[in-house]
Amino acid sequence: GAGVSQSPRYKVAKRGQDVALRCDPISGHVSLFWYQQALGQGPEFLTYFQNEAQLDKSGLPSDRFFAERPEGSVSTLKIQRTQQEDSAVYLCASSPFDRDLGYNEQFFGPGTRLTVL
Amino acid sequence: AQSVTQLGSHVSVSEGALVLLRCNYSSSVPPYLFWYVQYPNQGLQLLLKYTSAATLVKGINGFEAEFKKSETSFHLTKPSAHMSDAAEYFCAVSVWWNFNKFYFGSGTKLNVKP
Numbered sequence: 001g002a003g004v005s006q007s008p009r010y011k012v013a014k015r016g017q018d019v020a021l022r023c024d025p026i027s028g029h030v031s032l033f034w035y036q037q038a039l040g041q042g043p044e045f046l047t048y049f050q051n052e053a054q055l056d057k058s059g060l061p062s063d064r065f066f067a068e069r070p071e072g073s074v075s076t077l078k079i080q081r082t083q084q085e086d087s088a089v090y091l092c093a094s095s096p097f098d099r100d101l102g103y104n105e106q107f108f109g110p111g112t113r114l115t116v117l
Numbered sequence: 118a119q120s121v122t123q124l125g126s127h128v129s130v131s132e133g134a135l136v137l138l139r140c141n142y143s144s145s146v147p148p149y150l151f152w153y154v155q156y157p158n159q160g161l162q163l164l165l166k167y168t169s170a171a172t173l174v175k176g177i178n179g180f181e182a183e184f185k186k187s188e189t190s191f192h193l194t195k196p197s198a199h200m201s202d203a204a205e206y207f208c209a210v211s212v213w214w215n216f217n218k219f220y221f222g223s224g225t226k227l228n229v230k231p
Contacts, residue, residue, distance in 0.1 A: 031217060042207050042221030104217060108160030
């Protein structure tokens with residue numbers, strides 16, 4: 001079946017521009033995650049949704065970063081007034097919810113590579 | 118807080134040789150541990166996971182990992198490397214009370230020489 005998709009795959013922005021990154025999770029997956037992966041580093045947690053509720057946004061680096069999932073499916077990560085340090089790959093992941101398992105396997109999309117000039 | 122350390126940002130092995138990728142974790146409570154693989158321009162794919170059952174975990178593509186509490190380690194091994202194993206590998210940790218929050222290591226790039 002279809003996996004997690006992200007668009008655009010590549011985005012170049014001038015410093016100060018706003019950008020919006022889209023994530024289409026696997027159909028039926030309740031949980032959705034955003035990660036930031038800087039060059040040469042592992043992914044770092046940004047935020048987490050369960051359905052439309054944003055349950056954890058502790059990883060968002062500043063108030064310029066905003067994420068939403070209004071209908072509990074597609075999610076958008078918005079970065080306002082982009083800075084050079086925002087250059088990274090932004091990964092989206094989704095997972096099914098299983099209370100009995102006590103953990104969730106996360107399925108990752110291919111990422112959006114953001115370059116801020 | 119939880120954290121992961123992956124020793125060796127680059128590992129090179131010959132085809133057919135043993136693969137050993139190291140992961141040490143820090144957690145104040147029993148962890149859940151994961152290994153993911155990332156091929157160029159692709160998302161992360163789960164190789165295997167430890168969730169407090171058997172300490173020796175077998176995953177896809179012939180990989181396995183052993184949870185050693187005394188050493189706080191979860192090293193990834195494969196008896197015989199294949200060219201197709203060349204990729205970047207990430208170890209991650211989470212805990213039962215916040216299992217949705219993964220902490221990833223900085224990754225190890227595996228190069229397989231013919």
